[in-house]
Amino acid sequence: MDSQDFTGNHKLNPNTPTLEKTITLNETDRKLIEILQEDFPLVEKPWKEISGKLRLSENEVISRLKQLHEAGIIQKIGPVIDGRKIGLAAATLVAMKVPKNKVDFVVRIINEYNSVSHNYEREHEYNIWFTITASNTEQLTNILEEIKQKTGIEQDDILNLPTTNRFKINVRLQLT
């Protein structure tokens, strides 16, 4: 069963073989993505500059990127912003024990919050794991408190794990 969930994210059934949904990248796609994970040329015609590094024309680069974007492989080409430096000073990871039949309900509530950036189901007694970022600890606590009330999940079934140090964040993925 495949469906769009309420956030518009593609929802994967864990029993469905995921390979069916992955698209095989050719060598050029791989190179293109690797180049685009490095320093992006901040110039008038960036795609033209990139095309020079591959044996492609500017138009081919643009149309390949459009295809990769439409296929859902490329989310976007743009900045990864450091939230701390624009005022998002507090962050936490929350784990919850949610009964199977309540997962959809609970996830819908959690995902309504713009402050929640990631939300995953994981194979563990604590099965729902999501992150919250906010301006300060107080805001963070308030959001979590609200979620707790709306979902009816007991404090006993919640782990609040605030970030104390970031050693490495969101670097490039190895494609090869």
Next chain:
Amino acid sequence: MTLDEIDRKILFEIEKGIPLTPEPFQAIADFIGITQQEVTSRIAKLQESGIIRRFGVSIKPRMVGLSANALIAWKVPENRLNEVGNLLSTFKEVTHCYARKTVPEKWAYNLYTVLHARERETIEKLVKNFSDAIAVNDYVILFSTREFKKTSTTTTMLTNQTSRESPENYQGSQGKL
């Protein structure tokens, strides 16, 4: 570095992804009403200051065959936390590495790494290797079975007047991400 109104407008526009047109920065410049040079030089400054951590492509790991994703929680002696965090960060397969508070009597894991791979077995092998390398045997592998949300929360900060103009919030003295 303090953001002015134009920086915010630029960040807000490019956050969504630059357009796939021959001159993407010109399009953004036209939209905001400034020159293309101003757009690119401001982006460069935002990168230098670290507000933009990285500028480039964001891809969906699962869509390129990296369908196994796991969060690994490690229990590291407090006095070794920095050493181990830095060491784990050197592995190219580790995309994120964070230290977090524990929950007394409930949850003693204090260091977290994220791994993406083609297969679960690969992740299990890597984790075993990491465990040997850092001499930490107490860990739990949390494989993800469904992704419900994966976005950025920064856009709200770029448009939300009240929170971004409050200087005490702005300095981020409350803690670290």
